[in-house]
Amino acid sequence: xxxxxxxxxxxxxxxxxSTNFTCSFPSSNFYALHWYRWETAKSPEALFVMTLNGDExxxxxxxxxxxxxxxxxxxxxxxxxxxxxxTYLCARPAxxxxxxxxxxxxxLTVIP
Amino acid sequence: xxxVTQTPSHQVTQMGQEVILRCVPISNHLYFYWYRQILGQKxxxxxxxxxxxxxxxxxxxxxxxxxxxxxxxxxxxxxRSTKLEDSAMYFCASSPxxxxxxxxxxxxxxxxxx
Numbered sequence: 478x479x480x481x482x483x484x485x486x487x488x489x490x491x492x493x494x495s496t497n498f499t500c501s502f503p504s505s506n507f508y509a510l511h512w513y514r515w516e517t518a519k520s521p522e523a524l525f526v527m528t529l530n531g532d533e534x535x536x537x538x539x540x541x542x543x544x545x546x547x548x549x550x551x552x553x554x555x556x557x558x559x560x561x562x563x564t565y566l567c568a569r570p571a572x573x574x575x576x577x578x579x580x581x582x583x584x585l586t587v588i589p
Numbered sequence: 590x591x592x593v594t595q596t597p598s599h600q601v602t603q604m605g606q607e608v609i610l611r612c613v614p615i616s617n618h619l620y621f622y623w624y625r626q627i628l629g630q631k632x633x634x635x636x637x638x639x640x641x642x643x644x645x646x647x648x649x650x651x652x653x654x655x656x657x658x659x660x661x662x663x664x665x666x667x668x669r670s671t672k673l674e675d676s677a678m679y680f681c682a683s684s685p686x687x688x689x690x691x692x693x694x695x696x697x698x699x700x701x702x703x
Contacts, residue, residue: 508688508689513692513694520694520695521632523692526691568632568692573645574687575620575644575687576622576647579634581631582631
């Protein structure tokens, strides 16, 4: 079992604020790190798949960085909007690649 | 854009009854998964399926659980004799490759065992 941890568990920010949260994971036998956004009443939607140490990916106002040596990834949201309110999940594949271990998620609420 | 579809969206069943949760993965995907989330807890892996057989399963996936891909399009999860603790949101997912491709999730089936 891989222990994937996310912090904080929940976050409330004002519209327009920038924010970031953390995913930490075992760094050994690393293949990839996934970020998903999960809005209430919808299915998780893939944001990023990151594979290389030092990777930085961006999608609109959301970006993510990866440090495979120390086992963490940061997700940043610039200028948060109410529609960014969701749970953000990270997941790391097992060594076999046949399953993914998910963190508990960070629940983000953006207050208008 | 193609999507993973799951039916039903909500299933209520009595303890001890059998349930079948259905999923239609994206047609050119090769890897299929079932996950579940009990309210307030982590998303948990149940089983992965590739090349018409189970490639990995978790401790949760005991003899009461089975999966099938009967016709090349549907991917089903069967729970033979449901328990109260099986109540959860069950998600099907598929991907074209293994770890380097994102998972595409269905909208989930909420299973309530009474």
